[in-house]
Amino acid sequence: MDTQELYRRGLAVRKQMFGADAVDKRMGALGEYGAPLQHMINAYAYGDVWSRPGLERKIRSLVVIGMNAAINRAAEFKVHMNGALNNGCTPDEIREVCLLVALYAGIPAANDAHRLALEVFKERGIDV
Amino acid sequence: MDTQELYRRGLAVRKQMFGADAVDKRMGALGEYGAPLQHMINAYAYGDVWSRPGLERKIRSLVVIGMNAAINRAAEFKVHMNGALNNGCTPDEIREVCLLVALYAGIPAANDAHRLALEVFKERGIDV
């Protein structure tokens, strides 16, 4: 497959998951300087890995939330909180992941994850 | 609930997931010195968090594998590879998680995860 096609496929997946406006805003924030990274994200991350058939998107989202909480990447955690909700994860399922974070990456990581999750619920008007 | 009951419930979950022999071996390796940690693992990790109803065990396993790969804990990753397989995860689903590790925690983490996964498949006689 041509990498431009991979890019377009990935960009479409990304917009399904996060909404076109959010993706445009994120891509715009990095501008021309960030174009090579956006290519990696669109073509390789979403056009390839996220487009693979072997695991449903909802489960991928839960795994990705858990990993980002564990490795302390707050901005990416919030992005994928939104993706998880759009992919059909419930706040309760997300909470179970955040409790697993406490076990495997420690309570400070779980505290941060809970706080960030609640920020996203509030931004989206979700009552938990 | 009494903490001893929590402990028994968790130990039962743990033996379902990893097999009684593997759990006995792991608990024995830490001995009397490790008894307080084993109490935390049995009562709090498995008796509480893993016993919660809100997310099926198979998905929990995939999240936990992803987190342990991301935070570089090889021994725990291998333990939960076995748990994942016993909980019904397929090698293909596990591979999808390991590819997500490449995106979110980097290629070195994904290389280590693949290598360890293949070790577990080999130990269990699983042909991939």
Place this chain on the structure above:
Amino acid sequence: MDTQELYRRGLAVRKQMFGADAVDKRMGALGEYGAPLQHMINAYAYGDVWSRPGLERKIRSLVVIGMNAAINRAAEFKVHMNGALNNGCTPDEIREVCLLVALYAGIPAANDAHRLALEVFKERGIDV
């Protein structure tokens, strides 16, 4: 021991260490959604581990500050800075821990730890 008793014992320890108001505020911030995590923190972290007799609280605080600085958890570091001061640690002892952070986790970690420690001293009106 019943887990509710463990919870009450832990909550009492926590309030001794951080003050009732600070604990109420932190528990309130996570709300109902965070209740399972608060249960883990109160019952397991403070009711069990922090209530164990084998090491005085002041030393526990210094260890916990060092760990949180090393693993880059700023919010938890500040919480335990307050706990450390309430447990009798002096600013000078805390500084020694922050200098050990430079050796074992690197200068960026030590810089962040110093900056956060100074924020807490300022919030509490401690002149250093």
Place this chain on the structure above:
Amino acid sequence: MDTQELYRRGLAVRKQMFGADAVDKRMGALGEYGAPLQHMINAYAYGDVWSRPGLERKIRSLVVIGMNAAINRAAEFKVHMNGALNNGCTPDEIREVCLLVALYAGIPAANDAHRLALEVFKERGIDV
């Protein structure tokens, strides 16, 4: 060499790299409490390691930027972004390092690095 001489040599290197005002500001922010850490930074980090002849400063800066992006130290990353530019690194070379961060430490680390790099370019009026 006397450690005070090492300190003076390092402080001079540091001021060459970051500008005297920026160094004064950073040292002042940590005050008397941070004097032992500043001694380590000036004498040992800049007076010794950064003063060694075996690798040009520009390359050191690129390595240090990559490491700080990988280990998630935003404040230090921004400090060394300024050092890198003063040491002669171009925005394009810095971008190549940030793309390597994506491969080896994951896309969230690369996203954070790009965002912080763009902040520094903007603060310095560099058009990219």
Place this chain on the structure above:
Amino acid sequence: MDTQELYRRGLAVRKQMFGADAVDKRMGALGEYGAPLQHMINAYAYGDVWSRPGLERKIRSLVVIGMNAAINRAAEFKVHMNGALNNGCTPDEIREVCLLVALYAGIPAANDAHRLALEVFKERGIDV
């Protein structure tokens, strides 16, 4: 560009850097199960990022060594030690990177990096 062409280009770069035998061995070790990861490594890591013109390979190697030391990935560190030497880095330049690791990621990371570097020098018969 077609992704298969990207793959071939990356595989050629990789073989230049590590030798055809070493690459064949590494790819063989992960087998069919690891083919999607190898695709990511060959096409995206080496065919895209490492093939970009903006920074010479030798400097890329030093950055990658520093990052892998900092994030504690021993196997990848050794792979890229070999790549660094093949890309023209000298043992002395590599040592300067390992000393920067001490400053930014701590002495334990630098100790591990030195030990692994010496293992590679010994494997290759390099006298340091």
Place this chain on the structure above:
Amino acid sequence: MDTQELYRRGLAVRKQMFGADAVDKRMGALGEYGAPLQHMINAYAYGDVWSRPGLERKIRSLVVIGMNAAINRAAEFKVHMNGALNNGCTPDEIREVCLLVALYAGIPAANDAHRLALEVFKERGIDV
């Protein structure tokens, strides 16, 4: 103070803590190539930070063990297990630190710490 004097003072502290044979062996393992790192360790880590009066060595050891467990540095953890025992820490005190590791850095980190601690006890013939 002259850095050579700092070096000698630190080397003496280090030999008190780990034994002259262990230090000679560790320094010999890194050889001439590792001499600059050994200088940093002897002069700056032990001659400066560890020689400061503000915190007793035994407490420093417990902090350092906790940090190394949290940041996943097994070799350094074992070195400082020996230092801790020589500095007067008891196996029970060390266990309390390892249980705090479970809370703040997660159960996988605590499992690794317990396993490594038991290895050191066995190597030294300490019955726990």
